[in-house]
Amino acid sequence: MAFLEVENLSVGYHTQKGYLHAVEDVSFSLEEGKSFGFVGESGCGKTTLGMALMRLLPPNGLIRKGRILFDGVDLLQMPDEEMRKIRWQEIAMIFQAAMNALNPVHRVNEQIAEAILTHHASIDKKEAFEQVEALFQLVGIPKDRMRDFPHQYSGGMKQRAVIAMALACKPRLIIADEPTTALDVIVQDQILKEVKNLQKEFGISMIFISHDISIVSDVCHDIGIMYAGKLVEHGSREEVFRKPVHPYTKALLASYPTLTGEKNRLVPIPGETPNLIHPPSGCRFRDRCPSAKAACKIGEAVWIENSPRHKTLCYQCGTDCK
């Protein structure tokens, strides 16, 4: 049994216009010490998925079905009280927009010490602050900046502080939701290297959520491509990038400007993402897909196995998607 196993997870939101199917039938597994990256465009459900794993959905959110097995225990069946213990101690999160994740009226080191004190009753204040100091050293914030307020930090430093906070209780799984959006390329590169090192050093498993394929391909062992609430392709990063099978994955790769290789004309994906309150029948990508057939409208979803690790969701029963 894998360390984290998600089975047929469906999550949605009650909105004024009706029920929105944000994540549908997503299954994946993650081995201990490995990282899994979710890539998709805005509105594809990747953040919802991350929040659902932490059980931190907003009040109108609803996990409709599925199981989240963490070490074999279903997190969705767990009482709130116990979930609260798991959160941060076992599973931590690096939130999108680090500038908003820190409390502006508390000193940074106090905020992180608070996380440690809340979860470990046995640790006294002095010890907690020592741990914070070690964490700051780990993520590369100078010691004399520890007692600063968040507004005195640059964007990259805030992001480092948020990473330190995620590491505070030595979690086994970290969910990083767009940890480097809004940062400059050089800072982004530094943070990603930091994240990779930490992951290796402590054997922390990671779920990495981003809209940027190039970042995910840099950091993760396995990659899942999401489109309109569905996981449409997943596999090792080599297989997904070298031999993409799903038309959406191919289209996404073709729409990305690169620094190396030939300068091909970018092929944008025509059209817009579908409305998820009334999602289309069959394949959700069919309206924008260059190789869509009549079968895509009515077909049953089938997972095609391209290799033992590389799978693609297809509605044409595997005949033509390849």
Add this chain to the structure above:
Amino acid sequence: MNNGKETIIELEHIVKRYASRGSFFGARGKEVIALNQISIKILRGEIFGLVGESGSGKTTAGRLIVKLEKPEGGRIYINGSDMAGLKGKALKDFHRKVQMIFQDPYQSLNPQISVFDTISEPLVIHKIGNAKDREDAVWQIMKSVGLSPPDDFVNRYPHQLSGGQRQRVAIARVMVLNPDFVVADEPTSMLDASISAQIFNILLEMRKNFQVTLLFITHSLAAARYLCDRIAVIYRGNMMELGSADQVIQKPKHPYTKALIDAMPKFGLSGKANNNHTLLAVEREAFGHKGCPFFARCRVANKTKCSQERPLLKETNNSHWVACFYAANGDEKGSSKQIMPN
């Protein structure tokens, strides 16, 4: 590079400073230099890329060109005449010919104005054509930015549009005036990858069909490589490198450009090729402002020379300009085996 093509916009030793407000209690009036002696010639018909990190002054340069701000020093020429001296009709004409596409289409459109009114407003302001002409012009431009059929869109309001559609409306609003020069300030940074590609291709078509000259401001070297003919890299308001897109990206000479290229995610495996290692892991102390602006973070810098003297922008070969004392020496290290055609 310059041969045969006329210059449409020229920046000459532009200096722009902002006085920082200071903190609520603390001292105020510390100056931030947004642009330091920047000189650029943009040729008619080209797409010129201005690449830099946030705070490098790239947006300021764009705002100066469209006259949203005034420089503290230096001059900006349009078609050979000084922009600062424009008055009356000439000024109004300038505002028709030089336009800007803003970064965030969620903020640059008025939520209370329909798509039709948004796009036709510039025509009304500049008193171009009668009502019928304007309607035709709006229809025409909407088709060419991919908002078609226009009937589906004209009566919508910004909140009924997706991000990509909003940015197209913003582009249509600019292009309807048939401008000579457009500043596009990170037009896709708020959009998804697949939508960005649409906008890039629209900009390329605009250049082809309307002969418009573009200044494309971006933080992404990959996007600049795709769109631009020439690229300038700026760092904290200083021009570091200027050359054709191929020169700057395939054979970067400035340590800062090399550091930027190193930092770009390389799609996993494909691009281990250039690892220049020109960035210092820990910033070193810079002594005053005399030296090279990149001194504090540069691995190849000479501690005495680079900290004391500012390197000037020099042509190394074939219209490839670099502001670094060691650019020529660094050549064999940074260049790949590929030889560029032309």
